[in-house]
Amino acid sequence: MNRRKSSHFTYVSSCVKYCIFFLNFIFWIFGGLLVAIGLFAFYEKWQATELIKVTSLDTVFDVILNVSLVLVLVGALVFNVSFAGCVGALRENTCLLKFYSFCLLVLFLIEMVVAVFGFVSPRAAKGLLQESLTDRIVHSYREDPDLQNFIDFAQRDFYCCGLSSEGYMDWSKNEYFNCSSPSVERCGVPYSCCINATHISSGLVNIMCGYGVQKLSVAEASKKVWTSGCIEIVRSWAERNLYTIAGVALGIALSQLLVIYLAKTLEGQIELQKSRWNS
Secondary structure: OHHHHHHOOOOOOHHHHHHHHHHHHHHHHHHHHHHHHHHHHHHHHHHHHOOOOOOOOOOHHHHHOOHHHHHHHHHHHHHHHHHHHHHHHHOOOHHHHHHHHHHHHHHHHHHHHHHHHHHHOHHHHHHHHHHHHHHHHHHOOOOOHHHHHHHHHHHHHHOOOOOOOOHHHHHHHOOOOOOOOOOOOOOOOOHHHEOOOEOOOOOOEOOOOOOOHHHOOHHHHOOOEOOOOHHHHHHHHHHHOHHHHHHHHHHHHHHHHHHHHHHHHHHHHHHHHHHHHHO
8 A cells, every 4th residue: 555655755845836837827818819809909909900910110219119019928928928927837848938937037027127127217207208219109090090099088188288397398299289280280280189178068079179289388288288398297197106006016027926936936846756766
């Protein structure tokens, strides 16, 4: 009886094994959904414009500005890494587990570098975002429906207009809102900048509420639209909710470290079990 029990003994913990499997199975499904949503967004864009415009891939920012592409890339990354974790844990494959834990570690280090840079040099981070994103986002507003919806959402929900410290005047860099443009929108801003874009009685959105705003002074424009740039507004919001953001970030970081620890623990248990079989 003792020999029979010892022959079935294993160093691999079923609790650790299936904890990693089920956790990654959830993220595997989530990654697949992101890919599906991104591809659907590509299809919808093609249906609307008969052209899927992907800006030049010379810089990271050009990729970031394509919302559909970001969804597909992030979804594919989550899908593949979590799939490696699922199969690695279920099949007790140390190669896949090493790949899985390495990817998580790299992601964790990138997050730490970004977080430290943002907290240590907030002004430098703000300047980098303004210089890198303002011209591209404002210029591409009408070219990408997904990006346009995202910008409108940000301006409407954060009560801001434009991105940089220039605020609503950022929209002078857009060919449709520039004062020299032949468009009816010249010297204007998107309706999402307006303080009261929706009529209370009818519930309809007045898309012309921002027309001619760039001709007004800041004091006069502030009666009709939000005049501050979104980057500064988001920075102020982050400072007001610093402890909440720090708590969430710490929770995510600890969760990642826990998963990495579990993956390395399972990997060690599998190696120990293999050495027992070989002895």
